[in-house]
Amino acid sequence: MDKLVIAGREFDSRLLVGTGKFASPRVMAQALDACGAEIVTVALRRVDIGNPQDDTLREVDGEKFLLLPNTSGARTAEEAIRLSRLARAATNIKWVKLEVTPDPYYLLPDPVETLKAAEVLVKEGFVVLPYINADPILAKRLADVGTATVMPLGSPIGSNQGLKTRAALEIIIEQSSVPVVVDAGLGLPSHAAEAMEIGADAVLVNTAIATASDPCEMAIAFKLAVEAGRRAYLAGPRAPADHAEASSPLTGFLRD
Amino acid sequence: MKSLQINGQIRQFLPQEMPSTLSALLEKLGIGATTVVAEVDGQIVRPEEFTRTAVRDGQTIELIKFMGGG
Numbered sequence: 525m526d527k528l529v530i531a532g533r534e535f536d537s538r539l540l541v542g543t544g545k546f547a548s549p550r551v552m553a554q555a556l557d558a559c560g561a562e563i564v565t566v567a568l569r570r571v572d573i574g575n576p577q578d579d580t581l582r583e584v585d586g587e588k589f590l591l592l593p594n595t596s597g598a599r600t601a602e603e604a605i606r607l608s609r610l611a612r613a614a615t616n617i618k619w620v621k622l623e624v625t626p627d628p629y630y631l632l633p634d635p636v637e638t639l640k641a642a643e644v645l646v647k648e649g650f651v652v653l654p655y656i657n658a659d660p661i662l663a664k665r666l667a668d669v670g671t672a673t674v675m676p677l678g679s680p681i682g683s684n685q686g687l688k689t690r691a692a693l694e695i696i697i698e699q700s701s702v703p704v705v706v707d708a709g710l711g712l713p714s715h716a717a718e719a720m721e722i723g724a725d726a727v728l729v730n731t732a733i734a735t736a737s738d739p740c741e742m743a744i745a746f747k748l749a750v751e752a753g754r755r756a757y758l759a760g761p762r763a764p765a766d767h768a769e770a771s772s773p774l775t776g777f778l779r780d
Numbered sequence: 781m782k783s784l785q786i787n788g789q790i791r792q793f794l795p796q797e798m799p800s801t802l803s804a805l806l807e808k809l810g811i812g813a814t815t816v817v818a819e820v821d822g823q824i825v826r827p828e829e830f831t832r833t834a835v836r837d838g839q840t841i842e843l844i845k846f847m848g849g850g
Contacts, residue, residue, distance in 0.1 A: 542848075542849060542850025543848040543849060543850075544848040544849045544850045545848065545850075546848060552848065565849060565850055566846045566847065566848065566849055567846065567847055567848065567849025567850075568844055568845070568846060568847075569844065569845065569847050570787040570788070570842065570843065570844055571787065571811055571816060571843040571844065571845050573786060573787055573789070573809060573811075573843075576809055576810045576811040576812075577810065577812070579812075579845075579847075580847050580848040581846055581847060581848065591846070593846065594849055594850065596849050596850070609824055610817050610819065610824060610844055611817075611846075613817045613824045613825075613826045614816070614817035614826075614827065614844070614845075614846065615846075681850065682850075708850075728850070730850035731850070
C-alpha cells in the first residue's frame with residue numbers, strides 16, 4: 525500500500541487507534557500489535573492521588589508507536605492550548621490531536637475555539653491534527669493556518685453510527701490540501717472501508733475496537749478494511765449507474 | 781501545618797514532613813516520575829526539572845499523566 529505522509533513523516537498504516545476504553549493494558553497492547561497501527565492517541569488527566577500506580581499505558585511502547593496526545597476534556601481554546609503544552613512538556617512530542625468539545629452529550633467539536641487554538645499551536649511549533657465536524661470551509665481555514673491534517677467526524681464520538689456526514693466528507697476530501705483522517709463514529713470495518721473508498725487518507729478508531737467482545741480480532745478486521753478501502757480507492761471505482769449494465773455479452777443468445 | 785493544593789485537594793504537612801522539591805513530593809505520594817508532568821502555580825514543570833523545583837507552602841500543584849484516550 526502507498527504510504528501515508530503527515531507533516532513529512534511517513535507511515536505504512538492508515539489506521540490510527542485510540543487507547544481509551546480497553547478492558548486491560550494487555551488487551552490494548554495485543555490489539556495495537558495486531559492491527560499494525562503506528563499512531564496511537566492518548567489523553568492527559570490528573571494523576572489519581574489515591575491510586576498513583578494505575579498506569580493504563582504501561583504496555584504501550586513509546587518507541588514503537590507515535591503517541592498522539594489529545595486535548596480531550598478541553599471546552600475552550602485556552603484549555604486545549606494548556607493541555608497541548610503540558611503534553612509537549614511531558615514527552616517532547618510536538619504532535620497533538622486538537623479537540624475542543626464543550627458539549628458532553630454529543631461531544632461535537634467547537635469550530636471557533638478549535639480554529640483559535642490551532643492558530644496559536646501552529647505558531648508554537650506544534651504539529652496539529654484538529655478534530656472537526658465535517659465542515660469543508662472550516663477544514664480549509666484550518667489547513668490555511670497550517671494544521672498537518674484535518675480530522676472530520678463520521679458521526680459523534682463513540683456512537684458507532686458510521687459515515688453520517690458522507691456528503692460533506694467527500695467535499696472535504698476533494699478540496700483538502702492536507703491529509704484527511706476520518707475520526708469518530710466508525711463502528712464497523714465497513715464504515716472504515718467506506719471512508720477509505722471515498723478517498724480519506726486515514727481513519728481513527730477507538731471505541732469500535734476497544735469495546736468489541738474480541739478487540740484483537742476487531743483490530744485486525746479494521747486493518748483489513750482500511751487496506752481494502754485504500755486499494756479500492758486507488759484502483760479507481762466506477763460510479764453507480766441508475767440502470768443495469770450487462771456484464772455478459774448482449775449478442776449470441778440461444779434464441780432466434 | 782503547611783499545605784499544598786494537589787490536583788484540586790488540599791493536603792497538609794507537618795513542617796518537618798513538608799517535601800522540599802517536586803521529586804520529594806512525588807516520592808511521598810508514591811507516584812512514579814516517568815509519566816508525569818506538573819504545573820506549579822500555573823507554570824509547567826518538565827520531568828527533568830522535578831529534582832530542582834522547590835515546593836513551598838500554599839502552592840497549587842497539578843500532577844498530570846497520560847492515560848488511555850481516543
